[in-house]
Amino acid sequence: MIESKNLSKTFQRDKVVQDVTFHVKKGSIYGLLGSNGAGKTTLMRILAGILRQDEGEVLIGDEPVYENVKMKGKMVFIPDSLYFFNQYTTDQLAKFYQDLYPNWNQQRYEKLAEMLKLDTNKKVSRFSKGMQRQVGFWLALSAMPDILILDEPFDGLDPVTRRTIKNLVVQDVADREMTVLISSHNLREVEDICDHVGILHKGSMLLQRDLDELKSDIHKVQVAFKGGMPEGLKDNLDVLHEETRGSVKLLIIRGEEEDVSTAIESYQPVLYDLLPLTLEEIFIYEMGGVGYAIDNILV
Numbered sequence: 001m002i003e004s005k006n007l008s009k010t011f012q013r014d015k016v017v018q019d020v021t022f023h024v025k026k027g028s029i030y031g032l033l034g035s036n037g038a039g040k041t042t043l044m045r046i047l048a049g050i051l052r053q054d055e056g057e058v059l060i061g062d063e064p065v066y067e068n069v070k071m072k073g074k075m076v077f078i079p080d081s082l083y084f085f086n087q088y089t090t091d092q093l094a095k096f097y098q099d100l101y102p103n104w105n106q107q108r109y110e111k112l113a114e115m116l117k118l119d120t121n122k123k124v125s126r127f128s129k130g131m132q133r134q135v136g137f138w139l140a141l142s143a144m145p146d147i148l149i150l151d152e153p154f155d156g157l158d159p160v161t162r163r164t165i166k167n168l169v170v171q172d173v174a175d176r177e178m179t180v181l182i183s184s185h186n187l188r189e190v191e192d193i194c195d196h197v198g199i200l201h202k203g204s205m206l207l208q209r210d211l212d213e214l215k216s217d218i219h220k221v222q223v224a225f226k227g228g229m230p231e232g233l234k235d236n237l238d239v240l241h242e243e244t245r246g247s248v249k250l251l252i253i254r255g256e257e258e259d260v261s262t263a264i265e266s267y268q269p270v271l272y273d274l275l276p277l278t279l280e281e282i283f284i285y286e287m288g289g290v291g292y293a294i295d296n297i298l299v
């Protein structure tokens with residue numbers, strides 16, 4: 001649904017997006033992760049058709065997006081710094097949105113008004129930062145977009161509102177196959193709602209993974225053998241990390257769980273436990289192999 005092919009963008013002499021290729025499937029949520037200055041906002045502005053790339057191609061549902069008014073009527077981009085017309089109330093903004101978005105759903109707008117309990121007659125500029133963010137979501141979701149692009153969307157929202165907003169987004173993905181791209185510098189903030197994640201580092205896409213596959217593909221085990229680690233065991237396993245704790249070895253292994261178990265059990269361990277791994281650990285071990293620090297996105 002969102003297709004970026006070999007995208008590059010240079011500001012002055014700085015290539016801030018470099019040869020980025022990725023794909024967001026219809027009805028899925030893609031988390032674009034990266035530390036400050038990685039190029040997330042620039043990439044999103046290109047995908048939203050606000051900036052034009054220097055090289056490469058962006059296709060949304062097989063159509064180019066830049067200066068494509070029809071496509072923009074089906075897509076909402078919520079930027080990291082929100083802008084509202086100063087004198088407008090939410091109701092006035094809703095009227096403005098109604099003209100821009102052909103799928104605008106007034107019933108939804110009114111239903112969300114009851115849920116969010118924000119004063120529709122108050123000027124939006126008088127709302128707090130977090131309330132303004134809620135207004136951004138409220139209008140965006142009432143526009144019933146096919147594509148929702150969110151740049152650092154949860155900044156400034158309290159935990160309860162954050163959960164409410166996440167639920168609303170996930171519900172739209174489930175009910176009407178909305179496609180969502182979310183940027184964040186914090187893996188924990190998005191891991192519960194994303195199907196896919198990509199890590200952008202200095203403008204390049206470093207790693208992209210399906211989260212379910214990622215979780216099922218890497219395992220933490222602790223093992224102990226009579227007489228120490230048998231020779232040859234590690235030759236049959238893709239060991240990403242290894243630690244020794246007394247006579248017990250802790251191994252991080254990539255591969256199918258069944259293959260890992262079969263290989264280890266064939267050496268008759270005196271102890272063999274499969275331990276749970278957090279997504280954060282998985283990333284650290286995955287990226288450790290590539291040699292990059294990803295502390296910033298795991299804060």
Ligand SMILES: Nc1ncnc2c1ncn2[C@@H]1O[C@H](COP(=O)(O)OP(=O)(O)OP(=O)(O)O)[C@@H](O)[C@H]1O
Binds near residue numbers: 036043080185
């Ligand atoms: N209009 C512009 N002109 C010149 N340089 C720019 C412009 N917009 C962004 N940049 C530069 O591009 C780089 C990437 O910025 P970008 O805002 O895309 O990163 P980001 O990943 O969104 O960062 P953050 O998480 O801090 O918001 C930065 O070095 C920034 O200074």
